[in-house]
Amino acid sequence: MGSVALRNIRKSYGAVEVLHGIDLDIKEGEFTVLVGPSGCGKSTLLRSIAGLETISGGDIAIDDRVINALVPKERDIAMVFQNYALYPHMTVAKNMGFSLRLAKEPQAEIDRKVRAAAEILDLTALLDRYPRQLSGGQRQRVAMGRAIVRDPKVFLFDEPLSNLDAKLRVQMRSEIKELHQRLKTTTIYVTHDQIEAMTMADKIVVMRGGHVEQIGTPLELYDSPASVFVAGFIGSPSMNFIPAHATGTTLETETGMPLGETPAPLGHNQQVIAGFRPEDIRLSDTGIPAKVALIEPTGAETQLTLRTDEASVIMTTRERVTQTPGGLVHFSVTPGKLHAFDAETELTLAGARQ
C-alpha cells in the first residue's frame, strides 16, 4: 500500500511563495525522485509530505486519505535525513527501535524487528555501537534501518547520499535501489544529482523555482525533454544549445550552417533554440567547421570541446581520438537527434524520440 497524491500544493513563507501549486501522482511501490537545482522547492515539498512543514494550500493524500492536518507520527511515513539525524546517545539498536519504543510495542517484538532490519542492512554486528563509532556509510544504513523497522507506507529520502564520498555514494545508490526492489515500499527521494535521479528512479519529477518542470521515466526525460531547462539538467555532459532558425525543413544556425532536419513542422524563419546531445555528434568531412579546443579522455569515452564561430559545442565519442587541440574538424548532428525549443518560452517544439 502507499499511493501518494498531491493536489495543487502551495507553500508560502510570509509573502514569499516557494511552491506554486504542485500536482503529482505516485503509484504504490513506485520509486520517485524529485530533482532540481538548490532552491527549487524539492526539499520543501518532501518535508510537506512528511508533515514537518505545513502547506499553505492544496491536498496531500496517501491511499486516498487526505493527511493535511495530521502530525508526522500519524501519517505512517518514515524519513531518512541528509545528516542521518541519529540520536548520538543511543546505540544502533536503540536508534532503530526508538519509534517502536515510543509506540509502546513489547520489547521482544522491538528486538525481533530491529534484528530483522539489521539483517537486511548488514548491521547485525554493529547493533551495540554508538553512532560516533560508525563510518558515514554505516550511519546512513542505520538511518535507513530506522525507517525500515517501522514498515511505513512511504519512505522519504532527503538527499541521503550528499555527505558521502564519491565511491561510497555509488555503492549506497545501488544498495538503496536493491532495498527498494526487495521491500517494494513507495519511495520519494530528493536529490540535486541528476545521475542519482537517472539511475534510481522509476519516475523523475524535475522541479524548478517551485514548479514542476516535467514528470516522466528517466529515458522519457532524456529523449524528449519538455524544456531547455530539463534538456540541460538531465544528462552529463549537458545538451548543447545553439540559436537557430528554420529554413524550409532544415534548421540552420544564425550564420546559415545546416544542423539537420527540423524535428517538427516549423514556420519559415521561425527562431528556435536547437539542442543536441554530446553523443549525437559525428565528426565528418562535411558539416559545420569547428576548431578542437580541448580533448578530455576519460578512458571509455573522450570528451571534445569544439569551437565554431558561434558557440562552444561539447561532444563525446567512444572512438579513439586522433585530432589534436587547435586542429580543424567538421561535425554534424546524427539525423533525427535534433531538438528544437521555442526561443521565447524555451518549451519544446517536439524533438527527437528515437
Added chain:
Amino acid sequence: MLRSDRFLAYALILPVVAAVVAFVVGPTYNVATLSLTQVVMGMERGFGTLGNFKALAADPVFGLVLKNTAIWILGGTFLCVTVGLAVGTYLAIDSRMTGWLRALILLPWVLPDVVTAMAWKWMLHGQVGIIGQTLQNTGLTEDTVSFLGDPQLVMWVLVVVLIWRKMPLVALILCAAIRSVPDDQMEAARMDGANAVERFRFVTLPNIAFSLTAVTVISMIWITAEFALPWIMTGGGPANASQIMATYIYQQSFEFFNWGVASAMSVINLVMLASIVALYLYINRRSWASEGSK
C-alpha cells in the same frame, strides 16, 4: 644548551607557580594548621588539637547551620537548575518576545550583590515592605508577613532571592545548549512519533546533559561561595535561623575572633566543595557526551 632550555622552562612557569603557592596553597595550608590550633581571644595557644572540631560538634548552632546550609546549597542548586531549565526551554523558542526576554533576563545578574540584597531586604520588610503590603492589600494575607523575621520562612525566602539572582545565567546557558540541539534530530524524533514531552526527554535532555551537569556544579559552587546576599539581608538572623556556613564562618572569625573554630569550618566547607567537584568530574567522565568522537 639543554641546561639553559631547562632553566628557561622553569623561569617561564615560575610566575604561575608562585601565584598558586601564594594565593591558593599558602592560605589553604594556613587555614588547615589554624583549624588544628587552639585560639583564645585571637591568641594562638598550642597546635595539634582537634578541640576546634569538638567544639563545633558540641555547638548547638552548628547543627542548625548545617541544616540551613543544606537548604541553601542543595535546595538553591536544585531550584536554580530546574527553574533555569524551564525558563531556558521557554527562551529557546524563537519569537520576538523571547528575543527581548533573552536580553532582559540578565538584568538581575548584572546588578551588584549589595544593591540586590538591600533592595530585596526593603521589599521584604515586615512593616514597610512592598511585598507584604501588597499581599495584605489584596487580601491574600490578614497581616503583613515578616518574611525575613520568621524563622520558619527566612531560609526559603533567602533561597527565592538567590534563585532570582542566579537563575538567569543558568537559563541562558541552558537556552544556548537547547538551541544547539540539531534540528534534524528533533525532526527525526517527530517522524518517529515522539510528542513534545518525549522529544524533550529523549532528544533535548541527552543532548544538553553535558551543559546541564556543568551548570549544576557551577551553580553549586557559586551558591556555596555566596556570602553578601544572606549576610546583608539577615546577618544570619533571626536567632541564627538563617545562619549558613559562609555567614557563620565570617561571624566566628571576624566578630568573635574564634579563628580556630572558623578555620575548622572552612576545612569542612573545603572538603564538601571538593567532593562536589569530584562528583562532577566523575559524572563528566562517564557521560557519553564527553567521550568525543572515536
